[in-house]
Amino acid sequence: MHMAKQPTQTQTTEPITVKEFFEKVPPGRSTSVKNLAIRKSTQYSSYFSLALPVLELHCATDSCNGVRFFEPVDSETVEPGKRREHFVTYLCRNCKRAFKTYAFWSFLNEDEVNGELFKFGEDPAFGPPTPARVISILGGEREYYLKGRRAENQGLGIAAFAYYRRVVENQKNRILDEIIRVSEKIGAALEVIEDLNAAKNETQFSKAVSAIKHGIPQALLVNGQNPLTLLHSALSEGLHAQTDEECLELATSIRIVITDLAERLANALKEEAELNAAVSRLLKGSAAKTVDPDAK
Numbered sequence: 001m002h003m004a005k006q007p008t009q010t011q012t013t014e015p016i017t018v019k020e021f022f023e024k025v026p027p028g029r030s031t032s033v034k035n036l037a038i039r040k041s042t043q044y045s046s047y048f049s050l051a052l053p054v055l056e057l058h059c060a061t062d063s064c065n066g067v068r069f070f071e072p073v074d075s076e077t078v079e080p081g082k083r084r085e086h087f088v089t090y091l092c093r094n095c096k097r098a099f100k101t102y103a104f105w106s107f108l109n110e111d112e113v114n115g116e117l118f119k120f121g122e123d124p125a126f127g128p129p130t131p132a133r134v135i136s137i138l139g140g141e142r143e144y145y146l147k148g149r150r151a152e153n154q155g156l157g158i159a160a161f162a163y164y165r166r167v168v169e170n171q172k173n174r175i176l177d178e179i180i181r182v183s184e185k186i187g188a189a190l191e192v193i194e195d196l197n198a199a200k201n202e203t204q205f206s207k208a209v210s211a212i213k214h215g216i217p218q219a220l221l222v223n224g225q226n227p228l229t230l231l232h233s234a235l236s237e238g239l240h241a242q243t244d245e246e247c248l249e250l251a252t253s254i255r256i257v258i259t260d261l262a263e264r265l266a267n268a269l270k271e272e273a274e275l276n277a278a279v280s281r282l283l284k285g286s287a288a289k290t291v292d293p294d295a296k
Contacts, residue, residue: 015114019053022102026126026153027119036115037078037108050076050106055090058129059098069093070100078108078115100124127153133262139174141167152255157248158239164254165235169205175228175261176200176208179216182268188217206232219268220261227261 015034016025025031037048052072059068070090078084085105092098103120130149138145148163168175180196192214199208209232216226234250234257242250 017053018051018117019055021117021119022053022055023057025117025119026155027121028154030116030118032114033117034114036106036117037112039112048078048080048108048112050078050086050088052076052088054093055100057090057092057100059092059095060124060129061092061095061098063095064092064098068095068098070098073099076106078106080108080110080112083107125150125153131259131262133266134259137171137175137178137262137265138167139171141171148251149255152248152251155248157242157244157246157251160251161239161242161247161254164251164258168231168235168254168258172205172208173200178265179220179228182220182265183217186217186219186268189214192216205235217268220264222257222260222264227257227264230257 015032018033018036021031021033035051038051040047040049052075055070056067057070059066059070069092071093073089073091076084076086076088083105084107086103088102088104090100090102100122102122105118105120106115107117108115127149130146134145135142144163145167148160148167151157151159151163176196176199180193183193183196195212195214196216199211202208202211209228212226212228216228220227222230231254234254237246237250239247
């Protein structure tokens with residue numbers, strides 16, 4: 001489907017690179033882009049090819065499990081003054097098994113260099129992956145968390161905040177159970193564990209946080225702050241008093257704190273296990289070197 005003139009509605013004023021568009025712009029936005037196309041020539045004619053850069057994306061395969069370089073599988077052509085629709089697939093350069101597909105349209109300006117891009121969607125979904133450790137503490141609220149993540153990616157602040165609030169409030173006891181389990185494992189003070197158990201008996205998240213008078217183990221603090229207190233502070237703001245933009249900021253903060261807490265819980269258990277293993281090895285080594293004083 002073609003257009004006779006350039007689209008006029010954009011959500012960004014300063015042109016960005018094509019790489020930034022693919023990596024950082026969520027679906028549903030029309031974006032001004034610089035250096036959109038490259039002129040190429042054959043023996044008989046010339047044409048414009050969409051400038052598809054190498055991308056840095058998260059690869060979820062077991063062999064990668066991190067940010068890797070992805071390169072386009074195919075090339076795409078564009079024409080000045082006309083809109084073109086595209087499906088572009090990228091392949092992980094490292095494992096050669098992970099794919100990323102984008103659906104979007106392009107519009108190349110008459111200057112034959114810059115233009116506009118609009119992203120319909122992408123698979124896997126836009127945004128950083130949700131760590132498995134976060135999913136593990138969400139229980140039955142996993143789908144609502146993922147819906148909140150999608151709403152956040154699309155800039156829907158009120159929706160994202162509402163989903164995240166439901167997740168935290170409904171999974172209060174599951175989160176507390178994980179904190180208690182780690183606290184017991186790393187030898188936290190008895191009064192800390194008693195506070196956490198008392199918090200589980202409170203039906204409201206705000207009262208549960210108030211019941212924790214002795215705090216939580218140092219290893220679980222987020223920038224020196226109790227993550228439960230941080231979550232309560234964000235949740236207590238409420239939907240009705242905030243703009244969509246303010247709700248989006250709060251929603252993002254809630255997600256970051258939940259993610260950090262999940263990572264700290266897992267790391268605390270890992271460090272404890274590694275310490276126990278090290279102590280065990282040292283004790284075995286010492287026992288092996290011990291000589292029976294009666295031996296000749």
